[in-house]
Amino acid sequence: MDWKQLLLLFVAAMLAGAVNAVAGGGTLLTFPALLAVGTLAKIANATSTVALWPGQLSSLWGYRREIGENQDAIGRLAIPSLLGGILGAMLLLRTPAGLFANLVPYLILMATLLFMAQEPLSRWQRARSAAAAGPGGPAESADKNRDEISARGWAGVMVFQFFVAVYGGYFGAGIGILMLAALGLMGFRNIHRMNGLKNINGLCINLVAAVIFIANGLVQWPIALWMATGAIVGGYGGAGIARKIGQKNVRRIIIVIGFGLTLSLLIKREAGVRSAPPLHGAPRMGANHTG
DSSP states (O other): OOHHHHHHHHHHHHHHHHHHHHTOOTHHHHHHHHHHTTOOHHHHHHHHHHHHHHHHHHHGGGGHHHHHHTHHHHHHHHHHHHHHHHHHHHHHHHSOHHHHHHHHHHHHHHHHHHHHHHHHHHHHHHHHHHHHHOTTOOGGGGOOHHHHOOHHHHHHHHHHHHHHHHHHHHTOTTHHHHHHHHHHHTTOOOHHHHHHHHHHHHHHHHHHHHHHHHHTTOOOHHHHHHHHHHHHHIIIIIHHHHHHHOHHHHHHHHHHHHHHHHHHHHHHHHHHHHHSOOOTTOOOTTOOOOO
């Protein structure tokens, strides 16, 4: 691997760390970068998960107060997060490499659509917080998250979290948006507490997935460590650059990359299908065939 490819991976990881600090969706930068340097899809997925995990760990510091206020919720959601993450990672291991490569364009497309949904979802959550606070009152003063969640509501959140974790262990991009949606629908109002819960549960999902990927030899360690350094740098210092660029511009760049990569992979796959030799005994194009 030459210095240009190493630079691409470092910059992608640094930007991903910055984007995760201010918006989320960094996997949509690191995963395409790994594909661009010739990494196989399953290896790229596993390596990206391991590389971004240290940056996710450092992001918890910013939500330490909210995490302390949500210990009950963390305990309830940790179990489905861990179990779902394990199942998703095991499903990835059992997915044939060719099948996963065919699924990648659609996984990226789904993650991009989820990323696009993040901003309107945030506006909806802020509006709910303002309505809960009442006229002239801060949203935080009216926040009664733990008291407003019924037993049935908690059961719904935990079941939904399990399926989010399965997807997260399998691919990962967009899980934060899914978690925020579930928490908002089930009665949470304080966006900071929701982000704290989202971050710690995302960390649980990616931790068990990373352990399974490492144990099964799917991680390219030199690349993962190199990119982890970039992600940590981005999480601490790159967030300032992302803020200067502006969240809207950062989001637009990621969305363009997501749609562009989806289209590119679909075109390449279609070209590969057309150029593949016909199976032995299969009728050739244009040959008479009756049946």
